[in-house]
Amino acid sequence: MLLSLNWLREFTPYEGSIEELAAKLTMLGLEVEEIIEPFAHLAGIVVGHVLECKPHPNSDHLSLCRVDVGEEVLPIVCGAPNVASGQKVPVALVGTTMPAGFKIKKAKIRGEISQGMICSETELELGTDSSGIMVLDDNLKPGIPLVSALGLDEYVFDIGVTPNRADCLSVLGLAREVATSFDLPLNLPEFDLVEDAGLDCAREVEIIIDDPDLCPLYQARILTGCQIKQSPAWMRYRLMAVGIRPINNIVDVTNYVLMELGQPQHAFDRELLAGQIIRVARAKQGMEIVTLDDQVRKLEDSDLLIWDAEKPVALAGIMGGANSEIKQDSTEVLLECAIFNPPTIRKTARRLGLSSEASFRFERGVDQVGSAYALDRATYLMATLSGGKVAKGVAKAEPRPFVSCQINFRPKRASEYLALDVDETFCARTLTKLGCVVEENGDVWQVTPPSYRLDLEREVDLIEEVGRVYGLDKIPAHLPRISKSLDDENIDYNYDFTLKVKKWACGLGLQEAINYSFVGTQDLDLLGIAEQGRVLICNPLTEEQNVLRPELLPGLLQTLKINIGQGHKRLRLFEVAHTFIQDQESDTETRENNRLGILLYGQRHASHWPFKDEEVDYTDIKGLVDHFVQVFRCTPVQFKLAEEHPYLNPCVICESGDGKKLGFIGRLKPELAKPYKAKSAVWCADFDLDLVQKTYQSQEVKFKNIPRFPVVRRDMTIVAPLTLRFAQVTEVIEKLNIPILESVVLVDIYQPEGASEKNLSLRLTYRHPERTLKDKEVNKAHQKIGEAVLENLDVRFP
């Protein structure tokens, strides 16, 4: 909401500083976001008096003027046809930067010195007349700034009005707030509306409202014999100051009163309305209307229209129709002033993407009781500016007269709730000043809010008003004692667990990335991720952000791409985030899964001595995963080669002991590396943290006594085909269930280049918990293991 300080002063005599007013409004909940000087571009333009004007000796269209600008008399060359001696004119002095961007310099024009420029309306951006220079009022004194000479609105506040304060979307509403808080009187504009008894408005037009819920009040006045022309300067400049383009004297008045009183009105050319009926009724599904902006609007049956006897003439509360628009030759005006149902207006305005100053106010609620005054005010201004006659009376239908609510209010509750020392006197005074009728009646008062405060419906709303006016900033600080029970069954461990995982990853030298939860479907397509189950956004900002991530990798790979693009050659990233898959069982139709993603790229180590240059490989990512499952108590786990994966090769599945898929590891397929600009292998892992968390929380740490007796270590080397997996060996050994076997560790893999076999060296550790082992029993066990390995696997000893 743009509020001109001068306009405000017409309603309440505020004489303090701009800064104080801005601070006060802000602290009343009407945040002044900016103080605008709409005519700042006119600084440097002063009133000049043309003392002399004669033809330029070397030109047939230029004039040579001597202009008194207060301090001095300047020679100015002027090219306008209408310049004449004796005129008061706007002069841009040397050094002024014009709105168009150029700077006025002392110049020689065809041999004559010119020190300044006499300006036209267009050059000053005060209007569209560029036929000649602007001629000012004769009574102005030379030398005074143009801004004050024209009485322009120098300061305009841009106020962020919250959706509940519809009443503050007008000069009047804001003036009420200012008057209340500075204890000033509120003055409404006074005017004398002269009606022409010859024409009875109510007889001329009949108002029919189909659905009273959608339009509780519709009223109209008629003006005849209007002359459509430009509005006077004061009105044009004021509208410009608050960001509204002047159009003509009729339309400008509706805009002016909208800003002034907050009541949107619409003027129809009455000669273009068929019959003597105005009807408020819904649209028919699929019909069209051409609005004032010449756009064809396709309608639905929930849209509300204004109809004449034959056709729709306006989109109710949003915009008039082109078919009944006030034009240059209009003379008869029907002025509408109505109240419409807020959700209906909002729904249509949103669907059509057509938010107007009018719809913005109707959506939030307009003062039904105050609308009659607004209608009279606008009628008066129109008649004055257009010379039209006002028909007698008002055509009106008000099927739902405004009923104010009554609220029980306990002053004691207010002071407890706010923790402010607000006594009864303060409460009563404040509510009264805000326009409420207060019946002080023991502990529980009856308060009736004014018709323009539609946001005051409950006791708590009144408490807020009391606090707001007293000053919320005066509320003291007190740290409460929290007495909640600790044995809550619904304790949520997600935050704790997620943070633990993040710290684990950070501790292992990974860097945390946070990617958007959405990617583009083309990213998923590129990776071959199934279309089924994708959660699509139906109104995405861009095609690159139209689907929620079903897996973390599409996001982490974006991070990879960005970093490679920045010239980084080595990345160790992780991310913890939700993934999203359709799930009709869920109340949000989506299954969310908290997951951990890891991505390794480039060199294994930082590139400095004593490290060797080596690229990361499977053992790096696998090592992290081995560490992860151990730290988060998921062991034992199994790693299985997946037969196929859309974007990883190889892809290894990590399963828990009971066969649940904890996650997967793999290398980005080389053919996919290119779109992400990767020049070497990209290794990644993706783990289900919900599942890991469940496992982790179900495992209690149990202490086992530290064995006191010594171990015996025996090595075993087996020669195996290249296809043999290490886990096959351990499986065979585990099946034997040898109690004294403590562990089997792979200590070496020897696989010379080109060989068809590999050597696996195992170290077996034996220990008895209660005594020292004898060589004989170790030999026996070791031999048994050796035999079992030979028997069950296609291997031999060297």
Place this chain on the structure above:
Amino acid sequence: MISVQNIIQDLEGLIQELEQSLDQASSFQELEKIRVEYLGRKGRLAQVMSRLPELGKEERPVAGKKANEVKQKLFELFEGKKEAIEQEKNQIDLATFDPTIPGRNPDVGSLHPITRVIEDICSVFIGLGYDVVSGPEVENDFYNFEALNIPPEHPARDMQDTLYISDKILLRTHTSPLQVRTMLKRKPPVAAVAPGKVYRRDSDLTHTPMFHQIEGFLVDTRVSMADLRGTLTAFLHRIFGPKTRVRFRPSFFPFTEPSAEVDISCVMCGGKGKIDGQTCRVCKETGWVEILGCGMIDPAVFAMVDYDPEKYSGFAFGLGVERIAMLKYGIGDLRMFFDNDIRFLQQFV
């Protein structure tokens, strides 16, 4: 026949000779050579000793005693020299030791600044007795809007441009649904904070379509605005320092009443509005920066979760994590948070 004198003379001669040899030795190899020459199994000492049996019976003890003395002395000399060389070598080693070579250092990990700020904030509230709760990012219209007193076609919906999955399913626009979800599960007193991702259909220099919020709320008997102010003041002092001034300004949120915006004295200029005479770019000369929104939980929300508004009252607040991270770390560009350039990430170790 050899005489005792001869033997003794030879033995004493060994001492002198060894001293001379050792004087010239400067390395462990030379020392070892000398050791073998004098003290080895077939060394000079052993050779002299091997002649002892040739002496007469009565002369042997004298010579034997002398031999032992000399042997002792030789060993002492030798060990002395060995120590000296060792010491010298240590000194040289130390002089050439380069403590500045790079170590075999494990990689340094980092936590995203958003994670850091969320942890900082949550730990303050955990310390005050709050639980940390979580919930889905894809939400129902009911939890995100209706239960928070924002019915369909309410103009307050304009405050949050929403990304929709379907008519009634959307990406949560704030963490406030966690108020409703938590209160439906628990009975008062309830004190919880809910950090998480939120989404709006908005993208420009100062808005990203995804960002992070933390919602906090307390419901108990007799909770007042002073409790809200006390809690937020304590919290803001922890995050921004004890000198931070806190200002309450009336505002509007559909789910709180009264509602307030909270400003803190500008972290950049200390609330002065200017730095070295220049306008402070963070607070734009106002001396204040907006930091969070809050208020007393609206009775309409209590009605949705079946709490008696006459018996219980409560407050709620919501804050933007990116904004706090930007102020705390001096990050100027919001979009950096989600570019994940490692030059950005690695600063937050």
